[in-house]
Amino acid sequence: xxxxxxxxxxxxxxxxxxxxxxxxxxxxxxxxxxxxxxxxxxxxxxxxxxxxxxxxxxxxxxxxxxxxxxxxxxxxxxxxxxxxxxxxxxxxxxxxxxxxxxxxxxxxxxxxxxxxxxxxxxxxxxxxxxxxxxxxxxxxxxxxxxxxxxxxxxxxxxxxxxxxxxxxxxxxxxxxxxxxxxxxxxxxxxxxxxxxxxxxxxxxxxxxxxxxxxxxxxxxxxxxxxxxxxxxxxxxxxxxxxxxxxxxxxxxxxxxxxxxxx
Amino acid sequence: xxxxxxxxxxxxxxxxxxxxxxxxxxxxxxxxxxxxxxxxxxxxxxxxxxxxxxxxxxxxxxxxxxxxxxxxxxxxxxxxxxxxxxxxxxxxxxxxxxxxxxxxxxxxxxxxxxxxxxxxxxxxxxxxxxxxxxxxxxxxxxxxxxxxxxxxxxxxxxxxxxxxxxxxxxxxxxxxxxxxxxxxxxxxxxxxxxxxxxxxxxxxxxxxxxxxxxxxxxxxxxxxxxxxxxxxxxxxxxxxxxxxxxxxxxxxxxxxxxxxxxxxxxxxxxxxxxxxxxxxxxxxxxxxxxxxxxxxxxxxxxxxxx
Numbered sequence: 001x002x003x004x005x006x007x008x009x010x011x012x013x014x015x016x017x018x019x020x021x022x023x024x025x026x027x028x029x030x031x032x033x034x035x036x037x038x039x040x041x042x043x044x045x046x047x048x049x050x051x052x053x054x055x056x057x058x059x060x061x062x063x064x065x066x067x068x069x070x071x072x073x074x075x076x077x078x079x080x081x082x083x084x085x086x087x088x089x090x091x092x093x094x095x096x097x098x099x100x101x102x103x104x105x106x107x108x109x110x111x112x113x114x115x116x117x118x119x120x121x122x123x124x125x126x127x128x129x130x131x132x133x134x135x136x137x138x139x140x141x142x143x144x145x146x147x148x149x150x151x152x153x154x155x156x157x158x159x160x161x162x163x164x165x166x167x168x169x170x171x172x173x174x175x176x177x178x179x180x181x182x183x184x185x186x187x188x189x190x191x192x193x194x195x196x197x198x199x200x201x202x203x204x205x206x207x208x209x210x211x212x213x214x215x216x217x218x219x220x221x222x223x224x225x226x227x228x229x230x231x232x233x234x235x236x237x238x239x240x241x242x243x244x245x246x247x248x249x250x251x252x253x254x255x256x257x258x259x260x261x262x
Numbered sequence: 263x264x265x266x267x268x269x270x271x272x273x274x275x276x277x278x279x280x281x282x283x284x285x286x287x288x289x290x291x292x293x294x295x296x297x298x299x300x301x302x303x304x305x306x307x308x309x310x311x312x313x314x315x316x317x318x319x320x321x322x323x324x325x326x327x328x329x330x331x332x333x334x335x336x337x338x339x340x341x342x343x344x345x346x347x348x349x350x351x352x353x354x355x356x357x358x359x360x361x362x363x364x365x366x367x368x369x370x371x372x373x374x375x376x377x378x379x380x381x382x383x384x385x386x387x388x389x390x391x392x393x394x395x396x397x398x399x400x401x402x403x404x405x406x407x408x409x410x411x412x413x414x415x416x417x418x419x420x421x422x423x424x425x426x427x428x429x430x431x432x433x434x435x436x437x438x439x440x441x442x443x444x445x446x447x448x449x450x451x452x453x454x455x456x457x458x459x460x461x462x463x464x465x466x467x468x469x470x471x472x473x474x475x476x477x478x479x480x481x482x483x484x485x486x487x488x489x490x491x492x493x494x495x496x497x498x499x500x501x502x503x504x505x506x507x508x509x510x511x512x513x514x515x516x517x518x519x520x521x522x523x524x525x526x527x528x529x530x531x532x533x534x535x536x537x538x539x540x541x542x543x544x545x546x547x548x549x550x551x552x553x554x555x556x557x558x559x560x561x562x563x564x565x566x567x568x
Contacts, residue, residue, distance in 0.1 A: 057375045057398060059520050064377060073376050073396035074417065119537070123564065124547045161399040162412055169403035170509030177515070181523045185530055192534045198544050213546035239548045 009096040022208035029215050029226060031204040039094045040205055046087035051187070053080040054180055081159045084151060091148050101132050102141045107221070111135030124217075125235055131221040136193075140186045147179040154179075213238070291451035292385045292429060294438065294487045295458050296359050298500065299465060299474075300445035303328060303342050303357040310440030311340035311361075314425065334360060336411040339422035340437055347499050349492075358489070358500045359437070359446070362409045362422035364388050366483030369508035370421075372516065373404030386451065386486035387426045392418045406482065406506030424486065454488060461490045481505045 013035045020034030032040070056066030056076045063073070070076040107129040115136065117123060126134070133141070154172035157164045164172075194201050200214040212234070215223040220231030227234075271281055308330060312319065317337040322330055328344045345356040368388045371380040379394040380401065390401075390410070397417035401410045410419045425435035433439075434448040447454060458476045465474035475494025478484045491497060497504050 057396075059524055060375065060377065061521070061524070063375060073379075073394070077396040077398050078417070119541070121541055121544055158399075161402060166403045166405075166408070167509060169400075170511040173400070173403070173511045174515050177520065177523070181527065184527050188527070188530050188534055192538070196538050196543060200546050211546060217544070217547045235547055242548055 009093060012093065013097070024209050027212055028209040029212060029223075030208060031210045031215075032208050034208065036094075036097060037205055037208055039090060039097060042090040043087065043094050046083055046090055047183075047187070049083040050080065050087050051180070051184065053083055055184075056080075058177065058180065081155060084155050088148060088152050091144065095145060095148075098141065102138050104138055104142070107131065108135035108138050112139070125231065126218055126220055128220050128224075128231065130219055131225070132219060134219065136189075140190060143182055143186055147183050150175055150179045289450040289452055290385050292387065292424070292486060293449065293451040293454035294364075294424065294435065295447040295449075295454040295490070296487065297445040297447070297458070297461055297490045298356065298358050299461075299469075299471075299490060299492060300443050301342070301357045301359065302443055302445075303344060303355075304442060305330065305342055306440040306442055307359055307437035307446065308338075308340050308342060310436040311422075312338065314428070314436035315339065315423075334409060334411060334421075336413040336420040339420070343501050345499060345501065354492075356492075356500055358502070360407075360501065361437070361487065362388065362424065363407050363506075364424050364486035365406075365506075366485065367508065369404035369406055369482070369512060370401035370410055371404075372508055373400040373512035375400060383426065385429070387424045387429065388486075389423050389426050390419060390421060392416070392420065395419055400512070404508055404512045406503055406508065451484075451486065458488055458490050462494075465490070465492065477502060479503075479506050481507055 016035040016038055017033060020038070022030055022034060024030050052066055053070050053076050055062050056070065056073075057063070057080065067073045067076045070079055111118070111127075111130060112135045114127075118126075118136070154176040157172045158169055158176065161169050194205070198218065200211060201218075204210050212223070212227070215226075216231035216234050223229070223231045223234070270286070271283065274281055311317075315337075317339075320335060320337055323332055325332060328342075330341060331338065334341045340359065340361045343358045343360045345358075347354045347356050364387055366386065368380070368382060370390075371382055371388060374380045375398060376394055376396045379391055379396065380388065381391060382388045395418040397412065397419065399412055399419065401419055402408075402412065410421045412419050425433070425437075428435055438446045438448040447457065455476065455478065458478075462474045462476050465471040471492045473493045473495050475491060477489040477491050477494060477497055489500075489502070491500060491502075493499065
């Protein structure tokens with residue numbers, strides 16, 4: 001990474017932050033600032049366009065369903081490389097933006113080892129060491145980084161196939177497909193985790209905020225770093241408060257029932 | 263057009279013995295046979311091709327050979343390739359008419375992702391349908407003979423049609439008609455293979471070309487354009503691949519791995535859906551006030567573990 005790119009990324013970040021705003025209410029935490037959210041959705045839109053136009057050409061079974069979306073076969077073929085290029089550019093900025101928090105560490109390796117427990121919801125709250133991004137999110141990020149590089153190289157080779165030897169095109173074709181399938185798989189999981197699997201997550205990419213409850217449940221180490229409180233303790237205290245409140249309500253209702261009967 | 267068998271006699275009244283000619287079938291596989299040993303490099307076939315297909319005379323590149331241009335082009339489908347070779351210390355000038363080979367297993371057709379852009383007729387002719395072509399260029403990579411050529415302006419790919427329009431009307435391709443030495447032949451595949459074999463034998467026995475043979479590569483199921491070469495063991499000397507192959511990307515990968523990948527992706531979506539149904543969502547905790555009479559099983563289990 002050259003310093004000039006760093007500075008440009010930093011400037012873009014500051015400019016966008018000045019335009020947008022993120023309102024953080026009581027009981028909420030700032031998760032993603034405006035710049036990150038804008039980048040995320042630019043990457044998402046260009047990715048979905050690339051995915052659909054790419055899978056139109058991927059298989060004869062999808063060809064007739066997906067090419068009409070882009071105005072027919074020749075138009076799909078014309079647009080796909082440009083969608084891809086757009087994705088590459090936007091993701092480059094997202095890469096620069098997220099490179100630091102996405103660095104892999106020992107906690108992530110530990111997280112990967114207990115992925116089974118994670119997927120089956122065996123524990124109420126995540127272990128203490130799960131930070132801003134968990135191991136799964138980091139894995140997805142690095143899968144995109146590798147795929148983006150492969151897409152770019154093989155895509156350009158196939159784009160300018162009159163300059164590329166026949167066998168290089170044939171090999172690129174397979175690599176491009178594999179990268180596409182990996183991305184599709186990651187994309188399905190990503191959407192599921194961000195919506196139906198973890199209610200309260202999607203707003204992190206729209207409003208930019210999450211509830212404290214959400215934070216101590218899914219990213220305890222981040223919660224601790226940002227609030228200075230222990231996630232487990234916050235959870236236990238909230239649980240006690242809810243229990244007390246429930247008990248008080250039950251007692252009140254019992255009194256009233258008794259009163260009504262009299 | 264009527265089926266050629268429609269008026270074939272099936273039964274004959276009061277006729278002793280079997281029906282004459284019963285069960286005969288018309289051979290439909292066509293073939294062009296090129297005898298490189300009698301080609302004089304006159305390029306009449308090149309001109310005939312350009313004229314019949316109504317192509318303009320295009321600009322050429324002169325690179326110190328007799329060849330009209332380095333390779334076939336999107337509007338120049340027929341090209342005599344000249345090669346200077348050696349035989350017994352003497353110069354041997356090889357001339358080979360280069361054009362689409364109309365493979366029995368066409369790599370271009372295997373590679374093409376566009377519905378209906380490349381078709382193969384019963385008679386073996388492989389034809390491009392430009393109105394369905396999307397211009398991706400995969401056929402160029404699929405072809406073992408470097409034949410399909412891209413037109414930057416129309417963004418479509420073109421190649422020799424074996425004059426499918428002429429053949430459909432019972433005529434021979436234009437190049438065949440123009441050949442003055444009779445080195446080009448056109449007919450059914452069986453017939454062409456047979457006379458090519460005879461010619462190869464003649465070259466072996468009478469002209470001292472012990473290695474003469476017919477080029478009809480089995481690696482792509484044979485071709486509908488066959489050659490008699492002076493030396494069948496070294497087709498590279500004429501610019502022909504010894505074993506033409508379609509990249510596995512367009513065979514095994516495209517027809518096996520791709521649908522499998524798609525199926526796995528579909529199963530993945532289903533898996534995610536049923537994960538939601540069976541395991542359920544991860545809600546921010548605590549989600550509901552725990553009821554004391556019914557202790558939380560998950561928390562109880564967690565406390566049991568050290």
